[in-house]
Amino acid sequence: MSKKLLSKNQTARKLTRKEKQRITIANLALIPSVIKNYIDALVKVYRPTFTYKLKVEFFYYIITTIIKRQNTYENKALENIPVALNATILRGIKSDYNEYINWLIEQEVIFKAENYIAGYSSNKYCFANFILPSLKEDSSSEIVEMETLESSKVFVARTIQESEVYDDNEHLLKWFNDGLEIDFEGAVTYVKDLSYYEGEIFDLTHKKVHWNHQILTLHHKAFYATRNEESDFRLHTALTNLKKIFKPFMTYKGQELIGYDLKNSQPFFLIFLIDSIIDNNDRVSNILSRTYIKKDYISFMLQNLRKRLSIEGFQKEYEVFKTWVLTGEIYENIESIIKPKKRLGCYFVNIYNPRKKITEIKKIDNIRALMKGVIFTLFFSGIRTRNSNYKTFKKAFPNLVEVIQLFKEKDNADFSKLLQNIESDCIIDFVSKKIAKEHPEMPLFSIHDSLSTTENYAPILKNLMPKYINEYTGLTPKMEEEKWKKHDYQVDYKKRVELHPEWYAYNGV
Incomplete structure (x- = not known):
């Protein structure tokens, strides 16, 4: 695996003019292990015959993009909601991108939830019912690299310093380095034990997929940054979508x-x-x-x-x-x-x-x-x-x-x-x-x-x-x-568990 961060003695490589004009995607991404293993096994046994050379990383990119788009402020409930994919980026990576999407649909990994109507809506995708039970049994994820997806139209940023928004926001993004840490074991244990959330007892399966994705992104330092002038123009990073319940586990250089x-x-x-x-x-x-x-x-x-x-x-x-x-x-x-x-x-x-x-x-x-x-x-x-x-x-x-x-x-x-x-x-x-x-x-x-x-x-x-x-x-x-260390969500959760132990009993813990 390539080095995720620049060392103290290195400086960020300046992008060429040509690279700046290309669409930028992050190199490191997280994919649920159960989905990656399923895709890898199918590709090995029943290798797809696409128009151009197969790039299995493109399957990973589609899956991780769906998770990332589901893991947003708009999807506060962190449900398995249908989300749109950026056709311009997909086409820039592979002109035959529909073959990859259709193959994932045929293998019951994802589901097309809405048909495209020109000028009104886009195709939207979520995880198929076939794959959801597997995510419930195994919520672990693996980090994958996207370097092979680089093309004449798409640039793969190896570090956050190479993201297209870094130069204009360096005063904030330069702190995404080795000093920013999450108590990984503590956060994972917290998610594993959590059976009560925001006032109700219900199936937390998909929430936990997203929560683990947030935790692992920070743990592996798979930092990213985006800022779109054509939408909200907000700076989106690995911290902006982090649920408040995980703030107590975050530190910078131990502080x-x-x-x-x-x-x-x-x-x-x-x-x-x-x-x-x-x-x-x-x-x-x-x-x-x-x-x-x-x-x-x-x-x-x-x-x-x-x-x-x-x-x-x-x-x-x-x-x-x-x-x-x-x-x-x-x-x-x-x-x-x-x-x-x-x-x-x-x-x-x-x-x-x-x-x-x-x-x-x-x-x-x-x-x-x-x-x-x-x-x-x-x-x-x-x-x-x-x-x-x-x-x-x-x-x-x-x-x-x-x-x-x-x-x-x-x-x-x-x-x-x-x-x-x-x-x-x-x-x-x-x-x-x-x-x-x-x-x-x-x-x-x-x-x-x-x-x-x-x-x-x-x-x-x-x-x-x-x-x-x-x-x-x-x-x-x-x-x-x-x-962050004294966040009410963590305190409130502990109090409720003490007052209502039946929530644990309900989930067989």
Whole structure:
């Protein structure tokens, strides 16, 4: 196996101009052992006859890509959901890529869950029912190399230093080195023993596949980094998708990690967005252009926005909402509007599942989590949603909701994309760069709206992060400290096991 990381005496190899113009994929990837062994055995006995020379690593790449795409923020439940594959990358690796996908479908490794309709949807894939029981019995994974997949159109990055986003984000990515470690044995044991998660007992099989994938990625230091200007523009790494339950197992050079989160970040950046439109902030104008692309639509949208923002009714509502956000009391105040009622000691909310295309009832124990869900519905649902909490909030803030709907008029996903782009520009391109320039020796890790460092640098980060957020936005942020070693998920889990040992008995442990 090639060396995963550069040694202290080496410097990252500069990519040639030709390499920079190619699509970049990471060299190291993790594939479940049971799937790899199954593919290897079939290839050995019943070797596929494809148009061009067989590359078994391409099978591995397809499988690991499905896992990685399932292992995202959008798939919070970590279910075996269908995901789309990037045809441009697949075609760049092998022009006959459909032969590889069809072979995996024929062998009942993956399943095509949605047919392609030009302009509307893409083919989506998930793991077939045939292979799922095997994953339940054996959740171990193996690390594989993808060097043989390099082509005239695809460059395989041997290290994170060779990723296409490294140069622009070096101040954050250079800390993905031998110093970043996970207590592998501790984390694996934790997953193995876990039978209760987020309030219910149910089959954790596929969750554990994803959890082990996260743990092994960090253990083998198969670091990667992506940042797509055409989507959320967030910096995605092996840490951004790491479940909070594993944070207590992470250290950097033996030191505890401590993070600082921007509280109520999405409402906070909405306030900044509205203020920026009023003040003609060039930085936000550029982000709007990047998000909505068509200049004629941006001009039309801004014209309508400025009319709405000048209405006296909006200004009164905005002053109240802005105060709620900046004082950190937004959830408490929304609760006074929604007035949720408990049933059987819990709150119940109707949530639309776009994958199943049905509305599901979800039980929520925590009032804060319930109100956070109201905000997310307000921000990210379609403008024709029938959600009762949305309608109740709209009655209280009709002008504010109409302004938010203008951002979602063409596509409701545009608004979340816009806020994420502003967040990324603020935290990644402004705040973290300022801090790194001032303290280049400080380890710095980003997870979207938060920054983390080691315990000895925590006081510096605690002071500088809100300072530079204020410099970027002109607003005073509310910050929240998060000690990775003392994460509530781990403590909460232990308490629940002590109180309810029947959860273990239920699973035969």
